[in-house]
Amino acid sequence: MADTHIPLPERLRPRDLSEIIGQDHLLADQAPLRQMIDQGHLPSIIFWGPPGVGKTTIALLLAQAVDRPFVSLSALNTGVKELREVIAESGDLLTSVVFIDEIHRFNKSQQDALLNAVEKGKITLIGATTENPSFEVNSALLSRCQVYSLNALDEQAIRTLLHHAIEQDAFLQQRHLQIEEDEALIQFAGGDARKALNLLDLVASTFEPDQDNVITNATVVKVAQQNIARYDKSGEQHYDLASAFIKSIRGSDPDAALYWMARMLKGGEDPVFIARRMLIAASEDIGNSNPNALLLAGECLRSVQAIGMPECRILLGQCAVYLATSAKSNSTYLAINKALDLADKTANLPVPLHLRNAPTKLMKEQGYGIDYLYPHNYAEHFVLQEYLPPELKGTKIYESARNKREVEGERLQQRRWQSEP
Structure with a gap:
């Protein structure tokens, strides 16, 4: 007699590597x-x-x-x-x-x-x-x-697992089970052997023993009560769907962005996670081509945290569409990465004296802050002055993208570079 207090996956746990399915x-x-x-x-x-x-x-x-x-x-x-x-x-x-x-x-x-x-x-x-x-x-x-x-079990592996369970488990044998349709069992399993066996065990428990019982898709759906979204918040698909969502925003496709977002929400994803991802995208993929995107994404995150589901889906959708249809630029994303890489290689370079802080008399006597030119004392609040260590003079880290907002901000940059001796 099978101990039905022990879950079916445990009752059927393989005892040898040769018994592993998949x-x-x-x-x-x-x-x-x-x-x-x-x-x-x-x-x-x-x-x-x-x-x-x-x-x-x-x-x-x-x-x-x-x-x-x-x-x-x-x-x-x-x-x-x-x-x-x-x-x-x-x-x-x-x-x-x-x-x-x-x-x-x-x-x-x-x-x-x-x-x-x-x-x-x-x-x-x-x-x-x-x-x-x-x-x-x-x-x-x-x-x-x-x-x-390790891979999720494919349909044939799940099918083999289900038939193996019916043949080997004493409790299931008492139900004389015949699987007439297995599509629902396979779909609900989502490549997860544990889910497949637990659902089979649950369906079998609704049948009377010692009589022929047929499993159909309708039987499975009735027992499961709802279509379980094939999404694991802590697994690989979590990152796959999030990746598809962000890439759709980056690619300026609001329809795809909304679709992948809906998939995540249907799977039970934390809406705060989605909002955080959009906040990152607002800076990484939009940046200074449209600074309002960062403000909107930040407010979306705060509002989602305050409101929660289901109402916050509206805010998430609005923000996703705004980001997807916004102008795009990754210039500042590239620039900070380039700066960090340069900092790793040149961390030993001292700060030039004219840029150093001089809070004490001794520091002033040592030349800290000497010859610093205060830009606000000059026309248009600009004066030509070197801000990098001498060894890095002429290094260009930030390259503006060719969009209206960033091109407007190039004026002082161009003036600085054109004035270089």
């Missing part, structure tokens, strides 16, 4: 993980992939395959103290495999606590993340790990 690019014959295990080798690994694709299960089975102790932690409730205790307890003769779920939630100090243990082989780390590890895992830890991407 991820053939990693686990099939001659695939990277399979080859490593066959050689008895297991390096530190970061698994990157959407929810419900087997990250935890594969980590456990890899540890079993090389006969190593397995310690499972969650970044949600593990601190540096607990990490150090686990590392200290790892055996000298048999290295523990330490699995950390949602490793992207570790802050820098927590990730740093793992560095020495991983580098010295004190532990074998397997981290799981739904976020791009290039952004969320610090580079020092990332350089000590192999990163493997």
Whole structure:
């Protein structure tokens, strides 16, 4: 008799790597993980992939395959103290495999606590993340790990999983299930094996045992009650949709911007996140070609925080259309990046004496502030004067874009450059 208090995904958790459905690019014959295990080798690994694709299960089975102790932690409730205790307890003769779920939630100090243990082989780390590890895992830890991407299960893999469950699980066997239509099950699953099995379990629980029961799309929709948006706020699609949204604004397409925004809102995205992204776009992609865009986006963010859904959708839509239909320029975005790069390379250059602050008599005697020309004492509040270190004289960082607003602001710039000896 099946223990129905245990969720179906747990009841059917694979006991061997050969039972994993999907991820053939990693686990099939001659695939990277399979080859490593066959050689008895297991390096530190970061698994990157959407929810419900087997990250935890594969980590456990890899540890079993090389006969190593397995310690499972969650970044949600593990601190540096607990990490150090686990590392200290790892055996000298048999290295523990330490699995950390949602490793992207570790802050820098927590990730740093793992560095020495991983580098010295004190532990074998397997981290799981739904976020791009290039952004969320610090580079020092990332350089000590192999990163493997896990894919959402395709339709055929979900279909295979569902039929496997019906054949293997005792509770489902009692319901004599026959899947007549599987489109709804596959759609609601969204490539997530856990979702697929939980929904199948839920549908099966509505049937009487010991009689033939047929699963149709209508049956599934009735049980699920609503079409679950195929959007994971904490996963890769979160960034994919946000990227499509911002690129539509940058490309001056209000229709596409509204569509991608609607997809995010339907998926339950935090409207504050959307407003923040538009605030960034207002400066990065519009900039001084239309400074009002930054003001509008800033007010949109404040208003969204004050109002919330559903009414704030109107403000978000207005701002998205305004940004998409505005003139565009990334000149200041390019300029600040260029300035930061130059600052990295020339951080040793002193501030010229005439630009230094001179709050004390000694500083004045040393020449601080000497020969500084106060622009407001001159015609049109401008005087030719060098503001960069002598070594960088003539360096041009900001290049205005060819739009009306920025061209108007070029006058003093041109005057400065034309006056150079």
